[in-house]
Amino acid sequence: MTVPTGNPLPEVPPLTMDTLLQGVWRENPTLVMMLGMCPTMAVTNSLRNALAMGLATAFVLIGSNALVSMLRKLVPGTVRIATYIVIIASFTTVVDYAIQAISLTLYGALGAFIQLIVVNCIILGRAEAYASRRPVLHSVVNAAGVGIGFTLGLVMLGGVRELLGSGSLLGVPIFGPGFQPWVIMLLPPGGFFVLGSWLLLLNWLRGRRPGASPASVPVHNHGR
Amino acid sequence: MTNSAPLPPPVSSRRMLATLGITALVSGVLVVSAYEINRPQIEANQRQALEQAVFRVLPGARTHRSFVVTDDQLRPLGDHHAEGVVVHAGYDRDGKLVGIAAEATARGYQDIIRLLYAYAPDCQCITGVYVLRNNETPGIGDKIATDPAFLANFRALAARLNSDRTALAHPIVAVKHGKKHAEWEIDAISGATVSSRAVGKALNDSAQTLVPVVQRQVTVLTRAPQEAP
Numbered sequence: 413m414t415v416p417t418g419n420p421l422p423e424v425p426p427l428t429m430d431t432l433l434q435g436v437w438r439e440n441p442t443l444v445m446m447l448g449m450c451p452t453m454a455v456t457n458s459l460r461n462a463l464a465m466g467l468a469t470a471f472v473l474i475g476s477n478a479l480v481s482m483l484r485k486l487v488p489g490t491v492r493i494a495t496y497i498v499i500i501a502s503f504t505t506v507v508d509y510a511i512q513a514i515s516l517t518l519y520g521a522l523g524a525f526i527q528l529i530v531v532n533c534i535i536l537g538r539a540e541a542y543a544s545r546r547p548v549l550h551s552v553v554n555a556a557g558v559g560i561g562f563t564l565g566l567v568m569l570g571g572v573r574e575l576l577g578s579g580s581l582l583g584v585p586i587f588g589p590g591f592q593p594w595v596i597m598l599l600p601p602g603g604f605f606v607l608g609s610w611l612l613l614l615n616w617l618r619g620r621r622p623g624a625s626p627a628s629v630p631v632h633n634h635g636r
Numbered sequence: 637m638t639n640s641a642p643l644p645p646p647v648s649s650r651r652m653l654a655t656l657g658i659t660a661l662v663s664g665v666l667v668v669s670a671y672e673i674n675r676p677q678i679e680a681n682q683r684q685a686l687e688q689a690v691f692r693v694l695p696g697a698r699t700h701r702s703f704v705v706t707d708d709q710l711r712p713l714g715d716h717h718a719e720g721v722v723v724h725a726g727y728d729r730d731g732k733l734v735g736i737a738a739e740a741t742a743r744g745y746q747d748i749i750r751l752l753y754a755y756a757p758d759c760q761c762i763t764g765v766y767v768l769r770n771n772e773t774p775g776i777g778d779k780i781a782t783d784p785a786f787l788a789n790f791r792a793l794a795a796r797l798n799s800d801r802t803a804l805a806h807p808i809v810a811v812k813h814g815k816k817h818a819e820w821e822i823d824a825i826s827g828a829t830v831s832s833r834a835v836g837k838a839l840n841d842s843a844q845t846l847v848p849v850v851q852r853q854v855t856v857l858t859r860a861p862q863e864a865p
Contacts, residue, residue: 483659499662505666
């Protein structure tokens with residue numbers, strides 16, 4: 413292509429393993445990009461909640477990215493955000509009903525955070541920055557990677573917080589009756605402590621690797 | 637957008653409308669089919685959750701029937717389009733009334749606490765409490781749902797009527813831990829007095845109006861299983 417267009421990514425790179433792995437590790441939404449912090453802090457007080465939230469978000473991510481990518485040539489730029497939000501909201505409602513059908517206890521535990529997937533910046537970000545410019549298969553694979561990455565991040569937080577805060581994993585007691593749970597881990601400060609500790613550990617590991625410095629890691633700081 | 641960037645070609649309003657219209661249509665189909673597919677399961681879950689809670693506060697009950705309290709009358713739920721407080725009567729294997737279960741709510745430390753409590757008309761007492769929903773502080777206030785010593789308060793908490801049978805003779809109250817002296821008082825959890833008081837308030841608010849009706853209409857409840865299909 414010789415004529416410059418408004419589209420910054422006119423050529424489609426080949427589908428590689430990196431399309432998937434990008435979101436899982438190098439640009440992990442929770443541990444590297446620091447996106448979606450609101451549900452991350454709120455629902456990771458147990459492994460089960462973290463896993464359910466991660467999978468629900470991954471489903472919405474994959475479904476909406478597929479549809480956005482399918483419609484990318486039809487949707488005019490002027491109404492794209494409205495279209496994406498409607499698509500994301502539809503998939504979120506589907507997940508909302510599905511979780512109510514699976515377990516009302518789980519639905520009660522996740523509370524409003526299922527509905528709030530609509531405004532999750534990871535999903536709108538992927539739709540805008542990736543799916544609106546790539547073929548369906550690329551978008552689905554990339555969304556799956558980001559979904560796995562988000563679930564991984566939540567599970568890493570939820571596992572530690574449940575283990576220390578309740579002395580159990582998936583509701584199964586691990587430490588026996590003599591264990592005094594650290595209640596603070598289930599409260600909001602515990603979420604920040606655990607996330608901070610994970611980031612410290614991961615950045616330290618990254619810094620030790622030759623040829624990489626922690627400063628080169630892109631850090632984005634968004635509110636939600 | 638800066639002036640140097642090439643402007644995108646103008647989009648006709650018809651195309652914008654069509655795009656949004658089609659998206660809304662697709663969205664509508666998706667949401668409605670998800671709702672229709674999941675509805676039977678969601679309703680079954682809700683029924684099961686209610687039944688589990690009713691049988692949990694009324695151990696010994698094998699079947700239950702629901703009633704609505706309207707204008708000081710107990711009417712079977714479903715027969716009338718009546719609005720009001722719903723109570724669930726539990727019956728044992730022989731069809732004898734075990735007790736009734738009703739919902740009670742009060743504002744706790746964080747959010748509304750929803751309880752299901754059992755009331756036994758023959759002993760005029762509250763015989764069990766099950767927390768349906770609470771957002772109390774984990775490890776402190778949420779002990780109202782699990783603390784065995786606290787739940788022991790509700791094995792036979794007096795809820796007797798006064799002499800003119802219009803309200804409770806003694807309001808149900810939660811008192812500070814270790815200060816319980818009367819059989820209508822609830823011994824609060826140490827460190828979770830606010831949540832414990834909320835439980836007391838919820839029970840009192842509900843029982844003050846419900847117990848007089850239930851006692852007056854207890855025959856409606858006891859003959860219910862024979863009428864059941």
